[in-house]
Amino acid sequence: MLLDPEAENDVAYELCQLVGRAILPYRSAGDTFGTAFFFRAADGPVGGFLLTAADLTGTQDGELGLRASVTEPAGVAPATVAEAEIRPGWLNFPGDGVAVLPTAGLHRYADDGGWRWRVQPVPAEIAAGPEVIARLGAAAGSAFVLAHGVREDGSRPLEVAIERVVRDGDAVRITTELPPGYVGAPVFVVQPDAEGDVSLYCLGLVLPGVGGHPVATFDRIRAVLPAAPGDA
Structure with missing residues (x-):
């Protein structure tokens, strides 16, 4: 249309x-820049998965950027999250071009740091x-x-x-x-x-x-x- x-x-x-707060900046090894986004495959406070292109992931040297608007309380979360600190990490499906990061590790990382995600996942x-x-x-x-x-x-x-x-x-x-x-x-x-x-x-x-x-x-x-x- x-x-x-x-x-x-x-x-x-x-x-x-x-869905503006579903979107995160991503940087992979060699300063290759991309974008990732939250997708809510089922009911939940954040959503089931973070999605991006498979070509960006797989090196364990990438990082997610955090805008102030996607976390709470203010001033507690770091500016970036190294993907090496998230478990489980990215699952790559190169035949489909897709990389999937289950959000369980992102929840745990935030809890350990004393903050929470405040995002608007793309709904199923x-x-x-x-x-x-x-x-x-x-x-x-x-x-x-x-x-x-x-x-x-x-x-x-x-x-x-x-x-x-x-x-x-x-x-x-x-x-x-x-x-x-x-x-x-x-x-x-x-x-x-x-x-x-x-x-x-x-x-x-x-x-x-x-x-x-x-x-x-x-x-x-x-x-x-x-x-x-x-x-x-």
Whole structure:
């Protein structure tokens, strides 16, 4: 669904209000920058998993950045969390392009440090099902990517990129190349639901690309989540 610019800006604003605190900056070995996001696969205070692109993880030298708004009480949490300190760590599914971090270790890390997570996970209810993906086509539709970009001074602000998404066969793709820091970020679209009302959906996450980016859609993400232990 291709929206007019005013409607696109409205959606971008609403996304920041709804799931802005789901998004974390990520840095892997060699100063490769990306984004990770919380996904609530079941009921819980934080959500079952942190998701990102498999290409970013696997070195044990990465770190998650923490904005002040995603933790409480104020001033207690560190500025970054080294992934080597989190157990269980990232589970990589390179065939699907997805990395999954069960949030049990993130909870324990916060508890040990005397603070708590205060995030807005992307809920399972808006994760795109096959019918949403099937409605995408060769005609470009509006897509919204929430990510932590990389500024010249090294800061990692939360940003929304308004882009175009297409489907070619089974492949879903962002049509333009995104700035540094956007790999691993969630991609959102709006579509009419069964009643004709416009609803918001999370298609999946951004994968590395040149001249554009493949999207690891939620059918692929759901397929690997049963292989990842939950928060028990």
